[in-house]
Structure formats: structure tokens, C-alpha cells
Amino acid sequence: MNSTIERVIDDLSTVIFGKQQQIKLALACLFSQGHLLIEDLPGMGKTTLSHALAAVLGLSYQRIQFTSDLLPSDILGTNIFDAKEHTFSFHQGPVFSQVVLADEINRAGPKTQSALLEAMEEKQVTVDSVKHALPSPFFVIATQNPVNQSGTYPLPESQLDRFFMRISLGFPDKQAEKNLILGLNNRNYDDLPVRITTEQLSIIQTEITQVTLSNAVVDYILELVAFTRQDKHFVNPLSPRASIALSRAAKAWAYIEGRNFVLPEDVQAVFASVTDHRLGLNKDDSAYALKHVPVSL
Amino acid sequence: MLKMHNAGLINSALSFIFIIMSGFLFTEVPALFLAILISLSCLNLLIGKFYKKLNGKVANILAAACLIALFVVVGVSDTVKLFVSMMLLASTFKLLQARTTKQYQTVCLLVFFNLSTLYLFHQGLLETLLVSSLYIVNFAVLGYLDSPNSFKTANKQSVKTIFFALPIAAFLILFLPRLPAFWQLPGPKLAKTGLSEQVNPFSIAKLAESDELVFRVEEPNNTALQPPYYWRSLIHDEFNGNEWLISDILKSQQFNLTRKPVAPQNYVQYQVIAEPSSANWLYGLGYATSDNTAVFSTYNGLLKRKGNLNKNIKYTVKSGSLNNVVLSDFEKRLYTRLPGNVNPKTRTLSLSLAEKNTNEEAYFNALLRYFNEQAFSYTLTPTAMTGENTIDQFVFDNKRGFCGHYASTAAFMFRVAKIPARVVSGYLGGEQKQGSTLNVYQYDAHAWVEVHFNNAWHVFDATAVVAPERLNGSLSQLSELNESFNENLGFGLKRWSHFKAINWLRNHLEELDYKWTNWVLTFDQQSQQNFLKSLFGNKANWITPLVVLVTLAFVFLGYFFYSKRTPLSNEPLINEIEQLYRWANKRGIETDVTLTPLQNIANIKKQKPHLSSELAKFEQIIIEVRYQQLAFTQKRKTTARVLLNSLKTAK
Numbered sequence: 001m002n003s004t005i006e007r008v009i010d011d012l013s014t015v016i017f018g019k020q021q022q023i024k025l026a027l028a029c030l031f032s033q034g035h036l037l038i039e040d041l042p043g044m045g046k047t048t049l050s051h052a053l054a055a056v057l058g059l060s061y062q063r064i065q066f067t068s069d070l071l072p073s074d075i076l077g078t079n080i081f082d083a084k085e086h087t088f089s090f091h092q093g094p095v096f097s098q099v100v101l102a103d104e105i106n107r108a109g110p111k112t113q114s115a116l117l118e119a120m121e122e123k124q125v126t127v128d129s130v131k132h133a134l135p136s137p138f139f140v141i142a143t144q145n146p147v148n149q150s151g152t153y154p155l156p157e158s159q160l161d162r163f164f165m166r167i168s169l170g171f172p173d174k175q176a177e178k179n180l181i182l183g184l185n186n187r188n189y190d191d192l193p194v195r196i197t198t199e200q201l202s203i204i205q206t207e208i209t210q211v212t213l214s215n216a217v218v219d220y221i222l223e224l225v226a227f228t229r230q231d232k233h234f235v236n237p238l239s240p241r242a243s244i245a246l247s248r249a250a251k252a253w254a255y256i257e258g259r260n261f262v263l264p265e266d267v268q269a270v271f272a273s274v275t276d277h278r279l280g281l282n283k284d285d286s287a288y289a290l291k292h293v294p295v296s297l
Numbered sequence: 298m299l300k301m302h303n304a305g306l307i308n309s310a311l312s313f314i315f316i317i318m319s320g321f322l323f324t325e326v327p328a329l330f331l332a333i334l335i336s337l338s339c340l341n342l343l344i345g346k347f348y349k350k351l352n353g354k355v356a357n358i359l360a361a362a363c364l365i366a367l368f369v370v371v372g373v374s375d376t377v378k379l380f381v382s383m384m385l386l387a388s389t390f391k392l393l394q395a396r397t398t399k400q401y402q403t404v405c406l407l408v409f410f411n412l413s414t415l416y417l418f419h420q421g422l423l424e425t426l427l428v429s430s431l432y433i434v435n436f437a438v439l440g441y442l443d444s445p446n447s448f449k450t451a452n453k454q455s456v457k458t459i460f461f462a463l464p465i466a467a468f469l470i471l472f473l474p475r476l477p478a479f480w481q482l483p484g485p486k487l488a489k490t491g492l493s494e495q496v497n498p499f500s501i502a503k504l505a506e507s508d509e510l511v512f513r514v515e516e517p518n519n520t521a522l523q524p525p526y527y528w529r530s531l532i533h534d535e536f537n538g539n540e541w542l543i544s545d546i547l548k549s550q551q552f553n554l555t556r557k558p559v560a561p562q563n564y565v566q567y568q569v570i571a572e573p574s575s576a577n578w579l580y581g582l583g584y585a586t587s588d589n590t591a592v593f594s595t596y597n598g599l600l601k602r603k604g605n606l607n608k609n610i611k612y613t614v615k616s617g618s619l620n621n622v623v624l625s626d627f628e629k630r631l632y633t634r635l636p637g638n639v640n641p642k643t644r645t646l647s648l649s650l651a652e653k654n655t656n657e658e659a660y661f662n663a664l665l666r667y668f669n670e671q672a673f674s675y676t677l678t679p680t681a682m683t684g685e686n687t688i689d690q691f692v693f694d695n696k697r698g699f700c701g702h703y704a705s706t707a708a709f710m711f712r713v714a715k716i717p718a719r720v721v722s723g724y725l726g727g728e729q730k731q732g733s734t735l736n737v738y739q740y741d742a743h744a745w746v747e748v749h750f751n752n753a754w755h756v757f758d759a760t761a762v763v764a765p766e767r768l769n770g771s772l773s774q775l776s777e778l779n780e781s782f783n784e785n786l787g788f789g790l791k792r793w794s795h796f797k798a799i800n801w802l803r804n805h806l807e808e809l810d811y812k813w814t815n816w817v818l819t820f821d822q823q824s825q826q827n828f829l830k831s832l833f834g835n836k837a838n839w840i841t842p843l844v845v846l847v848t849l850a851f852v853f854l855g856y857f858f859y860s861k862r863t864p865l866s867n868e869p870l871i872n873e874i875e876q877l878y879r880w881a882n883k884r885g886i887e888t889d890v891t892l893t894p895l896q897n898i899a900n901i902k903k904q905k906p907h908l909s910s911e912l913a914k915f916e917q918i919i920i921e922v923r924y925q926q927l928a929f930t931q932k933r934k935t936t937a938r939v940l941l942n943s944l945k946t947a948k
Contacts, residue, residue, distance in 0.1 A: 215868075216923045261925045264893040294890035297874045297923070 034164020058194030632717035869929030
């Protein structure tokens with residue numbers, strides 16, 4: 001494994017115990033320039049993980065707590081009249097940051113959700129028909145509570161598709177939880193050393209695009225995608241955007257594993273995270289596909 | 298339009314095939330048409346380089362022009378040649394216009410038909426090998442068209458295909474009933490022959506130009522046949538003043554079934570394998586008869602072909618002597634007939650000789666002496682003689698000639714003396730080959746005289762007196778004649794035979810060709826029956842179909858089960874991975890299709906820890922070839938095979 005990335009993972013592991021897999025997935029998502037959705041119950045460490053991620057990557061960071069009365073202008077910013085200059089000047093909202101943590105995104109109303117998702121897709125913000133470019137790199141890490149909780153506005157499928165990956169952290173194991181109780185984890189994640197600079201990040205992103213994706217693996221991805229389109233089990237078949245995301249995520253995973261070529265194992269590793277939120281409500285959709293699609297030799 | 302994968306290579310390979318196929322017609326169609334065909338293929342080679350093809354209009358005009366040229370140059374008289382050339386022309390144009398994979402596939406299909414027609418003209422061993430290699434290349438092109446393999450791999454695959462086809466072909470030849478041809482080919486000229494129905498001394502000079510094989514002789518035991526070998530083919534009984542002909546009387550009698558040939562009492566037996574010929578006469582020594590159903594024995598002791606002339610024919614000959622032949626009065630008159638008042642000088646000469654030697658035998662010897670004492674010489678390039686009294690010119694002025702001159706002259710002189718005589722043409726001698734075979738070539742063609750007295754036909758060969766070396770065997774062995782002979786010889790290895798290596802090569806090639814002819818080309822209905830009889834004895838009648846049916850059933854069953862298995866993949870290493878899986882399954886280790894190869898191998902490793910190192914090497918190859926997309930080189934291929942073998946032999 002790449003030593004820099006290894007150190008990043010080690011650092012993050014001091015904050016979140018026993019979740020190496022999820023940390024790697026989150027990194028893979030960011031390295032593929034995708035936005036990340038973390039879905040879990042309250043108190044599982046979603047916010048902590050996103051905070052820590054921003055910190056080790058040394059990126060500017062803003063947190064937006066979504067509530068039901070949050071307005072689009074609260075996120076994007078607004079034009080304010082300057083009495084001295086007699087002009088309107090634009091005051092940037094919290095979205096003008098390299099890493100935006102949209103906490104509990106499904107608590108806000110659809111209008112506000114769409115405003116953020118548009119910004120995610122276009123990497124720019126339009127206020128009063130003036131375009132304002134967002135900083136680069138621009139990542140959104142959104143967290144959400146499980147949909148069946150009260151007081152939530154579930155994201156529609158079309159908007160879920162904008163998220164490159166969805167991960168959930170899950171309960172920690174006994175030992176990890178014990179350590180948490182004893183307060184052994186690093187709670188000052190703002191003090192984490194910056195392991196990857198912005199330049200290094202862009203180098204990593206370029207190198208990931210050069211990872212070899214062999215025909216065998218492409219065939220496997222195609223088989224998996226085709227299966228979701230043919231089998232009646234699936235409500236929402238995977239789109240070509242999903243298959244592209246799958247290949248990019250597999251490349252990033254291979255890169256994190258320290259290889260410059262993709263194995264079918266990499267596809268399997270990222271498959272659930274990339275496809276579950278696109279496929280529908282059933283949690284076992286991706287596992288069903290993996291269990292039924294033969295791996296192309 | 299479909300993007301063609303490596304169109305340049307495919308285009309060149311097909312052009313190359315077309316050029317060679319056109320070359321095969323070298324002996325059959327005029328050079329002009331051949332030049333058209335070859336230049337079209339070269340044109341295709343050229344425009345293929347720039348990846349532009351002829352557009353429709355230009356191609357159509359060109360095709361029309363070539364079609365007209367075809368009819369004018371090749372002519373319509375020989376329909377086989379015409380249609381073969383037309384098909385080749387059409388296929389060439391198809392190639393000129395081919396752009397897409399589909400069109401190239403059509404061209405490949407056409408090439409298969411064109412290649413098969415070549416067998417109409419050439420069936421020799423070398424030609425067969427060449428055509429086979431063209432088949433291989435064509436198969437490879439076809440395979441290459443729809444798989445991105447390297448051309449080398451495609452070629453190997455196609456060689457494999459051909460090799461798999463070989464046992465099937467052998468089986469079909471041996472067991473499939475040999476049906477007669479559904480149609481007869483209208484008179485294709487397959488071989489030049491050295492003989493003709495007229496002995497005109499000027500015609501045989503052309504013979505030495507040809508070193509084509511005429512027939513081979515196989516003796517069961519070496520001592521049975523004694524040289525000189527006078528292989529009789531034709532009897533010419535009528536002299537018209539210029540040339541010796543076969544009279545209608547003789548022709549009708551030869552095929553008159555009421556006069557049966559008499560099987561000789563004392564005979565020697567041997568086998569003759571005759572090459573295809575444009576004429577129906579065959580070859581035998583002395584009074585020859587044959588029991589072969591494809592051979593007709595005349596009462597004169599000559600052999601004729603029945604049926605197809607285009608095939609090699611193998612027949613057994615029983616040869617007896619020409620003694621004890623009593624001529625009827627009619628026959629005596631037939632063999633002493635002469636046109637009046639030609640060659641007066643020779644007539645006078647003959648009559649004066651006859652006055653001194655009243656006895657026929659004495660006259661025979663006196664005439665031999667005459668040819669010996671006078672300044673006659675043997676040449677293959679005689680002076681041409683015209684006019685009515687050609688024999689007079691020859692005997693008194695030129696005195697230079699070859700067998701035709703001497704035979705014509707001698708027969709004429711015997712007849713003037715009222716002694717029954719006839720000109721016989723055939724072949725003299727032959728080249729002794731390894732074992733007990735004798736090869737007779739066109740340049741062994743000869744003409745001599747048979748004279749009847751004392752109730753027997755005697756051979757009178759004036760050529761032998763003039764050039765006694767001619768008797769000792771093949772003409773080609775004579776040093777004196779070699780010079781003029783080689784000048785006349787066409788292209789062939791014969792002229793280089795004084796180089797030891799080339800002579801060795803020639804002998805071996807001929808030996809191979811002999812075996813090919815003997816075992817394959819002459820394998821007819823009779824040989825098949827004999828073969829089946831020797832295999833199954835008297836039960837051949839019902840065992841043969843049984844063998845065929847059982848074999849067919851097995852082939853179909855085998856094919857059925859084979860096709861049930863996953864088909865062989867063109868992707869690199871897939872077959873090897875599948876072999877590994879099958880090996881594991883046989884050892885009771887389950888492999889799961891939804892697991893990746895590496896996961897499955899990890900599983901196998903767990904169950905066979907002592908094979909870990911081999912399996913790890915195999916994993917490495919899988920990673921390199923399948924996932925790093927490195928080339929599946931010969932080295933990796935070999936390693937994979939060696940690993941598989943060591944796994945299979947491991948405990």
C-alpha cells in the first residue's frame with residue numbers, strides 16, 4: 001500500500017475505531033472526485049469521520065447543519081446591499097469551501113436539498129443570475145439518518161444518483177466501543193497532521209485514472225450492470241453513470257491497495273457502496289447481484 | 298461501416314493467395330489472361346496499402362473489360378477452363394471491392410471454392426501440398442477476421458484445424474463408396490503425350506522437350522523383366538506416302554469384341570501406373586493383356602483405357618511373347634499395303650536387296666546391315682523434309698534422323714519386299730528407380746518396326762543399329778546425346794542431375810511422388826474393394842457399412858459432448874484457467890463461478906497447501922495476463938502449460 005495513504009488511514013483510525021474498510025471507501029470516493037453520502041443512525045461517528053477526513057487532507061472545511069427551515073440562500077450565500085458603495089455585493093455562503101459537510105441532509109426541505117445537489121453537480125453557484133465558481137477540489141460529504149426516521153425528507157433517486165458512494169458505518173465491535181468509552185480515541189481531529197496536500201491530491205487523482213482496467217474486469221462490470229437490468233429483483237436498474245462510477249471506484253480502490261491494475265476483487269469491494277443507494281430500498285440488492293453474476297475469467 | 302481490424306494484413310494475405318491461385322492456371326490459360334488476373338491482385342495489394350477501395354463504377358467498367366478479355370483470350374471451347382477462370386476473375390473483383398469484415402468473409406468463402414477447382418488441373422504431391430498451405434492461410438484469415446488474435450496464432454489454429462481434418466479425409470477416402478463422377482469433364486488436356494496416331498517423323502522431335510512422367514512400372518520381382526523394354530502403345534498399319542496411320546480396319550478390329558484377346562501361356566506379370574493423358578492408349582510389353590476392369594485389351598496385345606482419362610490408373614499386365622502368330626491372307630495384305638509410285642529410289646534399293654536375300658530372315662538381317670554400314674546418324678534435330686518422296690530424301694541425301702525416320706523407312710522397305718511389317722510406337726527403356734520401379738518419361742518415346750516371318754512378329758529397330766546406346770536404357774543416360782538432349786529439355790531438375798545433391802533430391806521427390814500416386818491418386822473402386830477385403834475378409838460386405846455407421850455415430854456423439862463443454866475461448870489464458878478449475882473439480886475442490894479466479898485459487902491453495910508455490914505462480918500469470926493486460930507470450934504460455942502439467946501429475 002502507498003505509504004502516504006497508509007499513514008492517512010492510520011491517522012483516521014485513531015479517530016474512528018475499527019472502521020478501516022469504511023475509511024478506505026471514503027478515501028476512494030474522494031480520490032475519484034465523487035461526493036460521499038454517509039448514512040447511519042445518529043451517534044455512529046458520521047460527523048467525526050467527515051471532519052477528520054477534511055483535516056488530514058488539509059482542506060478548508062464548512063459544516064452545514066440541515067434543518068427543516070434551512071433556505072437555499074443560507075447555503076449558497078446572498079447579495080447584500082452595501083450602503084457605502086451603493087452596490088450589491090455577494091456574500092458567500094458556507095458552500096464555498098473545499099469540503100462541505102452537509103449534516104443530516106434529509107432533514108431539510110426538497111428546495112434546499114436541490115440547491116446543494118445542483119452545486120455538487122455543476123461545481124458552481126448561481127445567485128441572481130450571476131455565476132460564482134466553487135473552490136477546487138470540491139467535495140460534499142453528506143450524512144443522513146435512515147429514511148424511516150421521523151421528520152425526514154427522503155432524497156429522490158435522481159438526487160441519490162449524484163452521490164458517488166454511500167457508506168454506512170455500522171456499530172463498532174465490542175473492543176472498539178470499549179476503547180471509545182475509555183476515551184482512548186483522538187478527539188481533537190482538528191489537530192490531525194495534514195498528510196496529503198492539494199497538489200498531492202491532484203497527482204493521486206491523475207494516477208488513479210491511469211490504473212489499468214483490463215477487459216476481463218470491464219466484462220465483469222458489464223455483466224453486473226446487465227444483471228440488474230435483466231433480473232426482476234431490482235426496482236431501479238443501474239445507469240451507465242453507475243457503471244462508470246463503479247469502474248472509477250474500483251480503480252481508486254486498487255490504487256489505495258497499492259496496485260496499478262484492477263482486480264475483480266476491487267469491483268466486489270466497492271460494489272455495495274457504489275450501487276446500493278442507486279438500486280433501491282433493499283439493503284441486500286448489491287449482495288444479491290454479486291452472488292448471482294459469474295466472474296468473467 | 299465496420300471498422301476493420303488490421304485490414305492491411307488480411308488484404309495482403311488474400312491478394313497473395315489470389316496471385317498463387319492464378320499461377321496455378323499457368324499451364325491452362327493463355328499468359329495474357331494470367332497477366333490480367335495477377336495484375337488485378339497486385340492492384341489490390343497496392344490500393345489496400347492506402348486503405349482505399351475501388352468505387353463501384355470503376356470496378357464495373359473494369360470487370361466488364363476483363364470479362365470480354367476472358368471470352369476472347371480463353372475462349373469458350375473448353376468450358377471447364379472458362380468457368381474456373383471466370384470464377385477466379387469474379388472472386389478477384391470481389392476482393393478488390395471488399396471493405397467490411399462481412400465482405401472479406403465472403404471473399405474467404407470464395408477462395409475455398411477456387412482452391413478446390415485447382416485440383417481439376419493439378420493433383421501431384423507438390424501441388425497438393427501448396428494448395429493445402431493456401432487452405433491453411435485462408436482458414437487463418439477467416440479466423441483472424443473475427444478474433445483479435447495475432448495472425449501467427451490464427452495460423453497455428455488453422456494448421457490444427459487442417460490436421461484434425463486429415464484423419465477424417467483419410468477415413469472418407471478409405472470407406473466412402475467410390476462413386477463414378479456425376480458428370481464427365483469435357484476433354485481437358487491434362488498431359489502432353491509423346492505419341493500420336495500418326496507417325497510423322499517430324500512430330501517426334503518435339504518429344505525430347507518434355508521430361509514429363511508417362512508411367513511407372515512396378516515388378517513383383519526384379520528378374521522377371523529383361524531389357525530392352527519395348528513398351529508398345531500403338532500399331533500403325535497404313536502408310537499414306539508421308540506418314541504412318543492407324544487404318545480404320547485396324548481400329549475396328551481392335552475394338553471388335555468378337556475377336557477376343559488370347560491370354561498368353563507364358564507370361565510375366567507387373568503393374569503399371571499411368572499418369573493422366575489426353576489419349577486412351579496404355580503401355581505394355583510384348584503381347585499384353587490385363588484383367589483390370591478399367592482397361593481394354595485388344596487382340597493385338599495392346600491396352601486401352603476405358604472411361605476417364607483424367608485420372609491416374611493402376612493396372613496389372615500379363616505380358617507374353619509375340620511368337621506363334623499366324624496371319625490370315627487378309628492380314629498379310631493389310632500389312633503389305635503401300636501407296637503406288639512414291640519413293641522410287643528406295644523401292645529400287647529394297648527390291649535389289651530382296652533379290653539377293655530371298656529368305657525373309659536374310660532380308661531382315663541384310664537391312665540391319667545396310668543401316669549399320671551406311672553413314673546414317675542419329676539426331677534429335679533433323680533437317681526438315683518436304684515433298685512426296687521424303688523417304689528417298691532421307692535415305693539418299695540427309696541420312697540424319699531419329700527413330701521415326703528409321704521406323705518409317707524400314708517398314709516401307711519391308712513392305713516393298715512383300716514382307717508384312719508395321720510401325721509400332723511406344724516407349725523404349727525407362728529409368729530404374731530404387732526398389733523395383735521403372736519410370737518412363739516422355740523423352741523415352743520411340744518408334745520401331747515389327748516384321749512378321751516364321752509365324753512370329755520380330756522387332757526391327759534400325760535406330761538401335763544406328764545409335765546402339767539407345768537400347769541400353771533411358772536416352773537420358775547417354776553421354777553423346779546429352780548435349781543436344783538437354784538443349785531441348787524443358788525446365789526440370791533432370792538437367793541438373795550431374796549434381797549429386799540435386800540428383801538425390803530428384804530421386805527422393807520422385808519416390809515421394811510415386812507413393813502419392815500409388816497410394817492416393819490411383820485409389821479407385823477396385824483398390825478400395827481389395828483394401829476392405831484385406832481388412833475384413835469375406836465379411837467386407839456387411840462389416841464395412843457397419844464400421845462406417847459406428848464411426849459416424851461415435852464422431853457425432855463425440856462432437857455432441859464436446860460442444861456441450863464450454864467452447865474454447867479466444868481470450869488469452871481463459872482455457873488454462875478452465876483447465877485448472879476442471880482439475881480442481883476432479884480432485885473434489887469446488888470452484889464457484891461468482892468468485893474471482895484468485896479467490897478460487899486461494900480456496901484451492903487452502904485445500905492443497907503443498908501445491909501453493911505452483912498455484913502462486915499461476916496466480917501471477919493470471920494477474921499479468923488478465924489484469925495487467927501484458928501479452929500472452931510464448932514464455933507465459935509455456936509456463937502456464939508446465940504448471941498445469943505439474944499440477945495434474947502431483948498427488
